[in-house]
Amino acid sequence: MNKKINRRRLIDDTTDEPQESVKLLNNIHHKLHNSAALNGGFDKLIYMIDGIEKSQIQIVEKVDKIHEAIYHPDDGLFARIASNKSLQIESTSLVGKQIDNLTSWRDQIEVDNEKKEEENEELKLKFQRLETSIEAIKNFQLLTISIAKWAIVAFGGGLITLVFKILYEKLKNIP
Numbered sequence: 547m548n549k550k551i552n553r554r555r556l557i558d559d560t561t562d563e564p565q566e567s568v569k570l571l572n573n574i575h576h577k578l579h580n581s582a583a584l585n586g587g588f589d590k591l592i593y594m595i596d597g598i599e600k601s602q603i604q605i606v607e608k609v610d611k612i613h614e615a616i617y618h619p620d621d622g623l624f625a626r627i628a629s630n631k632s633l634q635i636e637s638t639s640l641v642g643k644q645i646d647n648l649t650s651w652r653d654q655i656e657v658d659n660e661k662k663e664e665e666n667e668e669l670k671l672k673f674q675r676l677e678t679s680i681e682a683i684k685n686f687q688l689l690t691i692s693i694a695k696w697a698i699v700a701f702g703g704g705l706i707t708l709v710f711k712i713l714y715e716k717l718k719n720i721p
Contacts (some may be wrong), residue, residue, distance in 0.1 A: 616623045 619625055
């Protein structure tokens with residue numbers, strides 16, 4: 547500050563220069579003295595630029611970390627997405643194969659069930675025929691037994707008649 551005061555005195559003491567030059571110099575001196583750039587402004591600007599530079603370095607480091615997190619070939623976001631996509635495709639194809647297997651299994655079961663139903667119907671028909679045959683055999687057996695009884699009764703009656711006839715004939719011949 548001492549230097550500034552001395553300069554003012556020098557400018558004020560010079561009376562041989564025209565008055566306008568002194569005013570002009572005083573004006574320039576006043577502008578330089580009040581100038582923010584020349585009175586520590588550049589230092590402040592450099593300090594601010596250093597702060598901006600440090601912030602920018604931190605931002606670049608963070609962006610590099612983000613870039614690494616996204617584009618890392620093994621652990622990055624895109625690698626995980628690709629891995630998950632391939633796993634999803636594999637699981638989808640496995641599910642599709644299992645659905646195909648289940649569908650074919652279901653179709654085979656339906657075919658087997660239809661065959662079993664047809665066999666069941668055939669067995670029911672055979673069973674009905676056998677029941678009918680058994681009824682017919684029972685009726686035939688009853689008829690045969692009845693016929694045999696009547697035949698035995700008739701044969702017995704005929705035999706008794708024959709025996710009595712023979713006895714009668716022999717008794718007739720006995721005097």
